[in-house]
Amino acid sequence: MSTPGRGLHGHVLDTLGPAITAGEYPAGSVLRTDELAQRFDVSRSVMREAVRVLESMHLVESRRRVGVTVLPACEWNVYDPQVIRWRLAGADRPRQLRSLTVLRSAVEPVAAGLAARHATPEQCAELTECALGMVANSRGHRLQEYLVHDVAFHRVILTASGNEMFARLGDVVAEVLAGRTHHEVMFEDPDPAAVTLHVQVAEAVREGDADRAERLTREITVGALQELDILAP
Amino acid sequence: MSTPGRGLHGHVLDTLGPAITAGEYPAGSVLRTDELAQRFDVSRSVMREAVRVLESMHLVESRRRVGVTVLPACEWNVYDPQVIRWRLAGADRPRQLRSLTVLRSAVEPVAAGLAARHATPEQCAELTECALGMVANSRGHRLQEYLVHDVAFHRVILTASGNEMFARLGDVVAEVLAGRTHHEVMFEDPDPAAVTLHVQVAEAVREGDADRAERLTREITVGALQELDILAP
DNA sequence: GTGACTTATAAGTCTGACTTTTTGGTTCCG
């Protein structure tokens, strides 16, 4: 996915990144650039570039006379799309999926409210189209087609909010929705109530009703939380 | 701040990063590694490491026979703390501050609600202490001392939420609060109502009243939005 | 045991030669 194998250092990252985020090297582990270079059969220059990238993600720290130290998970740049992808591909996928879903539940309602205020006519149209696409594919095991429209729907909401930080979460939401469809629950057709909510959100945004858009989106995200059993007992 | 001058490539980044995020090189601009290396008087290896880091932040893209192309702002990893710092230090500081404040307004109330459910006794105590510290420094131009406790308060909330994604926004919130105190409004003592709200949030969290904690925190963030004139007419 | 000194180590840096990919032009044929 995304941009695989953009050079040798990319290949190294595709191996080291997942290994570190999966906890294969516990925090405090020390690696040596030269040894890694040998192990991956690349030159030191290439290895150094890879380490620099890991360092910019705060996955490791490089210090003279010590080596490359793996940092504790609380230091990681968990918003880096690459890190998110690595973690979703690894062992703590469930944990990551929960974190992201909680984040969604905080952000998307507010984004929907803002979208109701700022969405352009084109975005409103697109939103309606997505909602209709969801309806059209909500029955008969058309999960793949449903997913496409679902992802597009949430992307438009986030973009139309006019907030760049929200907009950049589009990929994250896409990943979560895709993950839900492919690996987790959802073996049968999507919940009709959720579909209806999406249609209503599109309505609210079109009519510029920020409060209603926010409230309805909150219902959607509450549903997402419940699917993962994230709720007070 | 943070980790300045961690090697030559760090110095290059400290110059190139701000320049790019400030829009000094418009999207699509093409740079050449060799030329940059000459300009910064470093070897190509060092320059390449710097470019790799910028690439991992999606600020630039490096392609053979083309060069290093500056990417449009919508591609940037705007959650990267380094990128946030660069942008806050640059020309679109106001815009960045608004984006972050809106993000806060979405995240913090939810985080407070979760904190009410998950906070340990120690965190509750710390929270109360912070609130008291805010009260104690809310009068008599003790802005610096007030800020310290304010930042600590929000950090505890985000951490106590138990969500790693929220916890990592501590630095961002700190940056926003500091920015508000130093550069923007706030030449006089903080709003007494806001101080009271913080005390009440601490109460609500201590009592495990998630709804109240969320509602009160929402009031705090609404205040922050209003300070920046972000509200519907 | 404490402090100053030494040493070994691993990252950091630089240089130069070589490889690979890709673009844009050129040529040749239909």
Add this chain to the structure above:
DNA sequence: CGGAACCAAAAAGTCAGACTTATAAGTCAC
């Protein structure tokens, strides 16, 4: 005139090796 195949240049990518620098850790004298 237009398109396909070809070629050459440009810039990133890779590698190997020599050298520098910071620093953790060990050593020794006091």
